[in-house]
Every structure is written in structure tokens, then in C-alpha cells.
Amino acid sequence: MLKHSLRGALVASLVASLLSAPVAAQELTGTLKKIKETGAISLGHRESSIPFSYYDDKQQVIGYSHELMLKVVDALKAELKLAKLDIRLLPVTSANRITLVQNGSVDLECGSTTNNTERQKQVSFSNTIFVIGTRLMTKTNSGINDFPDLAGKNVVTTAGTTSERLLRKMNEDKQMKMSIISAKDHGESFLTLETGRAVAFMMDDALLFGEMAKAKRASDWVVVGTPQSYEAYGCMLRKDDPAFKKVVDNALAKVMTSGEAEKIYAKWFLQPIPPKGLNLNFPLSTAVQTIYKSPNDKAFD
Amino acid sequence: MAYNWNWGVFLQPTATGDDSTYLDWMFHGLQMTIGLSLSAWLIALLLGAVVGVLRTVPNRWLSGLATAYVEVFRNIPLLVQLFLWYFVMPELLPEDLGNAFKQSNPIVQQFLSSMVCLALFTSARVAEQVRSGINSLPPGQKNAGLALGFTLPQTYRHVMLPMAVRLIVPPLTSEFLNIFKNSAVCSTIGLLELAAQGRQLVDYTAQPYESFIAVTIAYLLLNVVVMSGMRWVEVHVRVPGYIGGK
Numbered sequence: 001m002l003k004h005s006l007r008g009a010l011v012a013s014l015v016a017s018l019l020s021a022p023v024a025a026q027e028l029t030g031t032l033k034k035i036k037e038t039g040a041i042s043l044g045h046r047e048s049s050i051p052f053s054y055y056d057d058k059q060q061v062i063g064y065s066h067e068l069m070l071k072v073v074d075a076l077k078a079e080l081k082l083a084k085l086d087i088r089l090l091p092v093t094s095a096n097r098i099t100l101v102q103n104g105s106v107d108l109e110c111g112s113t114t115n116n117t118e119r120q121k122q123v124s125f126s127n128t129i130f131v132i133g134t135r136l137m138t139k140t141n142s143g144i145n146d147f148p149d150l151a152g153k154n155v156v157t158t159a160g161t162t163s164e165r166l167l168r169k170m171n172e173d174k175q176m177k178m179s180i181i182s183a184k185d186h187g188e189s190f191l192t193l194e195t196g197r198a199v200a201f202m203m204d205d206a207l208l209f210g211e212m213a214k215a216k217r218a219s220d221w222v223v224v225g226t227p228q229s230y231e232a233y234g235c236m237l238r239k240d241d242p243a244f245k246k247v248v249d250n251a252l253a254k255v256m257t258s259g260e261a262e263k264i265y266a267k268w269f270l271q272p273i274p275p276k277g278l279n280l281n282f283p284l285s286t287a288v289q290t291i292y293k294s295p296n297d298k299a300f301d
Numbered sequence: 302m303a304y305n306w307n308w309g310v311f312l313q314p315t316a317t318g319d320d321s322t323y324l325d326w327m328f329h330g331l332q333m334t335i336g337l338s339l340s341a342w343l344i345a346l347l348l349g350a351v352v353g354v355l356r357t358v359p360n361r362w363l364s365g366l367a368t369a370y371v372e373v374f375r376n377i378p379l380l381v382q383l384f385l386w387y388f389v390m391p392e393l394l395p396e397d398l399g400n401a402f403k404q405s406n407p408i409v410q411q412f413l414s415s416m417v418c419l420a421l422f423t424s425a426r427v428a429e430q431v432r433s434g435i436n437s438l439p440p441g442q443k444n445a446g447l448a449l450g451f452t453l454p455q456t457y458r459h460v461m462l463p464m465a466v467r468l469i470v471p472p473l474t475s476e477f478l479n480i481f482k483n484s485a486v487c488s489t490i491g492l493l494e495l496a497a498q499g500r501q502l503v504d505y506t507a508q509p510y511e512s513f514i515a516v517t518i519a520y521l522l523l524n525v526v527v528m529s530g531m532r533w534v535e536v537h538v539r540v541p542g543y544i545g546g547k
Contacts, residue, residue: 094504095500095503095504098503098507098509099503099509102304118505118506118507119507121305121507122304122305122507122508154404154407159491159497159500159501159504160500160501160503160504161504164504165316165317165504165505168317168319169316169317169318171317172317172318172319173318179406179407179408180407181407181491182491182493182497182501183490183491184488184489184490184491191388195388195391195392195403196400196403196404197403197404197407197410198407
């Protein structure tokens with residue numbers, strides 16, 4: 001009896017040591033090593049990408065992407081067996097996000113960053129967390145229904161986005177004689193639209209609904225037009241760090257396939273959200289459903 | 302750090318299909334920076350000279366007004382002033398005029414707002430240089446002018462200003478350099494000057510270091526040219542017998 005339980009304990013401890021062995025024995029490298037050694041992770045977030053990553057009225061970072069990023073942090077904590085993992089939050093902009101990831105200021109950035117092949121030369125992307133289409137926001141009574149209606153008009157978009165690129169290309173290719181205003185962030189783009197400087201604002205559809213949620217009267221605005229492109233949002237991390245990427249990807253895949261992601265989606269896109277308690281009413285698209293079912297890190301371009 | 306250097310990026314055709322290269326974008330940006338800074342500098346010099354003179358006149362109302370002007374434009378951050386000119390000003394104009402401005406070509410709007418903003422901000426600083434130049438003259442010069450039968454404006458025109466302006470060339474050089482550097486602020490309202498083109502290059506090519514290094518060199522070259530030009534002026538107008546003069 002005693003012998004048996006002894007042997008049982010021995011086997012159990014052997015199994016336990018075998019199970020934990022891969023983590024203990026394998027030398028940690030790159031970002032995982034840095035996190036383990038410093039007990040801290042530096043996260044990049046956006047300031048006005050509603051509802052992905054933005055400040056609420058108490059200046060706390062919230063949003064769909066941010067919540068997913070915190071899930072990844074939980075997974076990292078478990079993976080590295082850390083009792084405590086300090087989170088350092090660093091606001092990033094469209095213009096500086098790639099540099100900050102590269103130079104080590106930011107370990108992981110989940111916001112509204114499109115995964116494309118150009119950026120893949122500099123940074124690495126996690127599993128896709130969202131899929132958007134690029135469309136237009138305009139005043140309800142502006143008479144703008146689709147992109148051809150923009151010919152000869154002032155149109156605003158945010159600097160450094162794929163929309164800016166598409167709009168300029170469209171202007172060249174179709175000789176539309178649009179005047180394109182590039183504002184520095186989504187908030188300023190909307191201000192440009194709201195003050196009548198531009199008749200339409202081209203941007204990722206989810207962000208357009210997000211801007212609507214901030215407007216004085218949401219019913220004054222509509223999102224129209226055929227999507228000009230579909231884009232995959234991913235979390236950015238440093239290139240050539242497969243161990244870290246694997247942990248991030250697995251954490252995201254687990255959230256997506258377990259159905260948890262759908263709940264997070266519903267919280268940010270189908271229920272009232274801060275700051276104004278507006279409901280975006282942005283139904284779950286088939287594209288997003290597909291990435292939830294089979295998570296992957298493919299860019300669309 | 303794992304960075305993928307690619308200096309050839311400047312010769313690549315741009316992704317917008319307007320058959321120009323990224324280097325052309327940088328040149329357009331440089332032209333915009335030079336055009337904006339020079340036009341704003343001209344206005345700033347004229348306005349600054351007038352305001353600076355007014356700050357030293359005996360009339361309390363006039364000098365008070367000039368002081369208020371200087372304090373307002375010198376003490377509000379440049380970025381805030383720019384947003385006031387670009388976003389707030391059109392809303393304060395009569396509605397028709399404001400709408401006409403807002404519907405006009407965005408580049409014209411951005412350029413005008415930036416030019417006015419930079420010009421007024423810099424004029425307040427130029428005014429201070431002009432005032433200190435005038436105040437640095439021995440009081441005997443003004444008195445001598447008046448004693449000779451000149452009116453006060455004539456004394457300024459023929460005696461004090463010709464001296465004062467020559468004394469303030471070195472500090473004016475700093476202001477002239479500043480206006481080029483300050484013009485980068487205008488990228489925040491979407492004006493595609495040098496800094497904005499640099500940022501745009503990053504967005505389109507994901508090559509931040511090449512882009513920022515190129516922008517840095519362009520500003521540096523620009524300022525070296527301005528500095529040598531002003532140095533030439535300085536040498537040619539300096540007052541014999543004064544500091545730096547022969």
C-alpha cells in the first residue's frame with residue numbers, strides 16, 4: 001500500500017516534471033525572455049480608434065482590440081509562470097507605431113493596424129483580429145451615395161491609412177478631380193467633415209461607426225458606398241520572434257475558437273459603449289466569423 | 302535591432318499611380334516648406350517692424366496696444382494658434398464667407414491658415430527684437446535727431462531705425478531659422494510640407510529611418526543656406542565701431 005502510493009507519487013512528480021520541462025529547459029529568447037526577466041510588458045494602444053482602442057471619459061484605455069490584447073497578456077503570464085506581470089501602456093499613432101515596435105518601446109500593439117505585405121517587411125503580425133471594409137461617411141442629406149459621387153468634391157481621410165492611399169489612387173486612375181484632405185487622426189478627420197470642409201470621410205467602416213458614436217447627433221450621419229478594399233487587422237509584434245508570436249497567436253486563437261471572441265465582439269459592436277453610450281449596431285460579418293472559426297495571420301493584399 | 306534598410310525606396314514610383322517617385326514627394330514638400338516659410342517671413346518682418354516701433358513710442362495707447370499684440374501672439378503655443386486659425390476662424394466669419402473658405406481648395410485653406418499663423422507668431426518675436434534694437438541705442442541719438450528739428454517719425458526713419466535694424470541682424474537670423482523649423486507644425490492640419498511628406502513616406506513604404514534621415518538632412522541644408530545668407534548680410538551691414546564691426 002505504502003509502496004504503491006510512493007510509486008504513485010514518484011510517477012506523478014515525474015509526469016509533472018516532464019510536463020513543465022519544455023518551458024524550464026527551453027532557453028527563452030527575444031521578447032519572452034525580456035518579459036520574464038523584467039516582469040513587465042509594454043503594450044501599444046490607440047487614443048481614438050473607437051471601438052478598437054481608445055480612451056474612455058476617465059482616460060482609461062478600452063476597446064475591442066485592447067480587450068483581446070489583455071487576453072494575450074493573461075496567456076503570457078500563465079505561459080511564463082509569472083506571479084505578477086506589470087503592464088506599461090504606451091499610446092501610439094498611425095505614424096509612429098511601426099518604429100516603436102521595432103525599437104523595443106512597444107512589445108505588442110493591438111489597435112486598428114492593417115496587416116499588409118509592406119509592413120511585414122518591418123514587423124510581424126499576429127492572427128487577424130478583425131476584418132473591415134473601406135467606405136464613406138457623409139451627412140444624411142448630402143446626396144453622396146457612392147464613390148463616383150465624390151468627383152470634384154473635397155474628401156477627408158486620415159493620414160497614414162490605407163484609405164488615403166486608395167483615395168489618391170482612385171483620384172489618379174479615374175481623374176475624379178477630388179481634393180483630398182489628410183487629417184492627422186480620425187477625430188480630426190471627423191471634425192473636418194462635421195465643419196463642412198469635406199463632404200465625405202473615407203475610412204474603415206467600423207471606425208466610421210465609431211466616429212458616429214462620438215457625434216453630437218449620430219442620426220445626422222450615414223455610412224455609404226461600396227467597400228473599396230477589405231483589410232485584416234492584426235496585433236503588431238517584432239519580426240523574427242517566433243516563440244513570442246506563437247504564444248500570442250495561440251492565445252488569440254483560443255479566444256476566437258472558444259466563442260469568447262464573439263462575446264467580446266457583442267460587447268463592443270452590438271451594445272452601448274462609452275463615451276456616449278451609443279450602440280454601433282455593427283453586425284458580425286461573415287469575414288469576421290471566418291477568422292473566428294479558423295484563425296490565421298494572412299494579409300489580404 | 303532588426304531593421305530592413307532600403308535607400309532605393311526614394312527612386313521607387315509612388316503607390317498612388319501619379320507617375321512620380323518618393324523623391325519627387327520630398328521635393329514637393331521642400332518647395333512647400335520654402336514657399337510657406339518665406340511668405341510668412343516677409344509678412345512677419347513688416348508687421349514685426351511696425352509693432353516693434355510702436356512698442357517704443359511715447360504714446361501710451363499705441364505702445365500698450367503693441368505690447369498686447371506681442372504678448373498674445375508670443376504666449377499662445379504655436380500649435381494652438383494654428384488650430385485657432387484653421388478650425389475656429391472660419392466658424393467665426395460670417396456664415397457665407399466661412400463656408401466659401403471651407404469649400405475652397407483644401408491646399409489653399411491650409412496654406413493661408415499656416416501662413417497667417419506663422420507670420421503673426423513670428424512677427425511678435427521680430428517685434429521684440431526690433432524693440433530691443435531701438436532701446437539699445439544711446440538716448441542721445443533720439444534727442445539729437447529731435448534737436449536737429451526732425452519730427453519723431455523722421456527721427457525713427459532717418460536716425461534710429463537705420464542703426465537698430467543693423468544691430469539686430471544676428472538675433473533675426475535665429476528667428477528666420479525658427480520659421481523654417483516651426484513650419485513643420487503645419488503638417489498637423491494636413492499641409493503637405495517637408496515633415497508631412499516624410500511622414501507620408503513612412504506610411505506608404507514602412508521605411509521610417511530612411512525617410513526621417515532624409516527630412517533631417519533637408520532641414521539641415523535649408524538652414525545652412527539661410528545661415529550663410531544671413532551671415533553675408535550681417536557682414537555687409539554691420540555698424541563700424543560696434544560689436545563685430547570694424
